[in-house]
Amino acid sequence: MIQKNQKNHVHFGGFMLSLLQKSDIKCSKCLYDKSVKSGIIKGRQHYKCKECGSNYTVELKSTAKPKSLKKQALHLYLEGLGSRSIGRFLGVSNVSVLHWIKDFWKRIR
Ligand SMILES: [Zn+2]
Numbered sequence: 001m002i003q004k005n006q007k008n009h010v011h012f013g014g015f016m017l018s019l020l021q022k023s024d025i026k027c028s029k030c031l032y033d034k035s036v037k038s039g040i041i042k043g044r045q046h047y048k049c050k051e052c053g054s055n056y057t058v059e060l061k062s063t064a065k066p067k068s069l070k071k072q073a074l075h076l077y078l079e080g081l082g083s084r085s086i087g088r089f090l091g092v093s094n095v096s097v098l099h100w101i102k103d104f105w106k107r108i109r
Contacts, residue, residue, distance in 0.1 A: 028056045031068055070100050077101055 025047060026033045032051035039046055044057040069090055076086045083101065087094035 027051060027054060029054045073097050073100050074104050077104075 025035060027035060027047075027049035030049065030052045032049055034050045035047040035056075036050060037045060038048040038055055041057075046055055046057050048055050069092065073086050073090055073092070073096075076089060077083070077097070077100075081089075083094040083097040086097045090097075
């Protein structure tokens with residue numbers, strides 16, 4: 001039992017670490033976060049995605065939250081984190097997080 005708990009803890013710690021280390025720079029198409037700088041155009045840093053090859057800028061922000069962010073929020077919620085902590089972690093408002101959690105409960109009911 002203790003071993004299992006320790007394993008879960010390590011897994012959770014790794015997950016948190018990967019969240020912290022993740023950069024905000026993500027491909028707008030595939031959300032892959034590994035990119036190369038492709039130059040500055042009109043004062044904006046452009047990046048080229050290493051995964052799908054599309055070009056994007058960091059300023060391009062869509063109002064719709066990517067699915068992976070919602071998934072991460074729910075993962076953290078199920079790990080026992082509060083909506084405020086999750087919001088801080090993912091850089092979204094805790095209202096959004098609460099909305100996702102509500103949505104989640106609706107769907108599994
Ligand atoms: Zn991409």
